[in-house]
Amino acid sequence: MFTLPIGDGALLRPLEPWRAPEFLAHIDRARDAVDPWIPWATFSTDLPSATATLQRYADRLATDNGGIFGIWLDDTLVGGVMFTRFDSTSGVCEIGCWLEKAGEGRGLVNRACRTLIDWAFTERGMSRVEWWVAAHNARSIGAARRLGMTRDGVLRRHSPYRGVRHDIEVWSVLAEEWPTVREGSASGVQAELDRLMGVFVGAFTNAGGRRPDLDVIRDVFIPQGRIIANVGGEPVIYDLDAFIEPRQRMLTDGTLTEFSEEEVSARTEIFGSIAHRFSEYRKSGYHDGAWFEGSGRKTTQYLLTPAGWRMSSLAWDDVPAAVTG
Template sequence: MLSTTIGDAELRALEPWQAADLAAFTERHRAHLRPWLPWAVSIVDEDTANGFLQRYADATARDGGRIYALWRDDEMVGGALFRVFEPQTRTCEIGVWLAPDATGRGLVGRTVEAMIAWAVDVRGMRRIEWQCVPENEPSRAVARRLGFTHEGTLREAFEHEGRLWDVEVWALLAAERGLQA
């Protein structure tokens, strides 16, 4: 299991028993998260947070997707997930989010680096994907900074908030990890 210190925060598994924490975090930061994260719309209380976290707990039990929170002094300040985690194909997809007051401290970059290291070095993943909408420039910047290659754009790939969104697909291969500047 991945659990590590990231700067002044700790990355650790986010489990169904922590649904109240996720519901409260989402409520506090909904306006910041909502444009980019569909779950920021659908998590409206502890029950919906529990359902969301239970789906990840079930996936983790099947060696699939998994979800984590970033904690600073017992307060959730963000999170990360392997939205996709497929040991058979050795492919995974990473996603992250932060509270607005936690940005600008390098937490996202160091969290993603830790997740990549765990996925490649511990679990043998060969391909790490990053997906974001073209309008999410901070997300695109993280992908570029960490050496991901933009492989293409899926046009009108998903509907969110009544709009069809394009999705950029970025990828980093295990063999490329040493190439980042």
């Protein structure tokens, strides 16, 4: 069967029933992280039940109604992605993912999911790819956001699990929203750069009950990225860790509430494997209980890397915010 490289020495391939012993060993390592979110992890506890899980997906694949695919890193199964539903008649499918700790922090799930979504749209002509997630599963919600998906709504108390009914968020991306050609088409590159900026800006939002997720910034930047505040007399230069940690704290400890930021205009220049964006933004929220509104400018540099387009640096300057009691 096929094997696809997805970067960093990782491979994506079908997770077939004959791989059940390897699958079971992997699930035993991942169970604490996976079990709360994926029911089959609860039931794959020995070789017969693990084989049955993979067989169910093999049967779905045979009837064009689903499929499961593993992610191998350095010849070890560390996670996977799946079509939990695939309905070619309606043009709608649903994808999901899981990962053990050894595979975290490399963007493997994002790249594997993109492979499935690209195939669904370009090869099968699907109209809509969905992502269903428990409303309190922040990591999975972050994964949907990094894929450029839109939150459609919440199915309240939809899914029972271990005696508790859980709210389910539904996220989706449509065929016309998906940048299918990233390297060969100017419009495809532009769409991908737009998406990266959207993920960056959206990471800070905690308005309307949304959960800020600044860890997604690591996925849109190269690991060596720099973020620069030039709002005072001297620039302050952050690496990713130094930028993310204090802002995540402010957005979750009550210091900064009902906060949102949006890009209101942008000019992007692309040349081969590099790009530059100059944009205007506005923001608002409550800081220590006082409402503020502000605006400013950003300049952002992008690089085309083996894993796709990424931000390499971003610098901003604020127009002083107007504060009201």
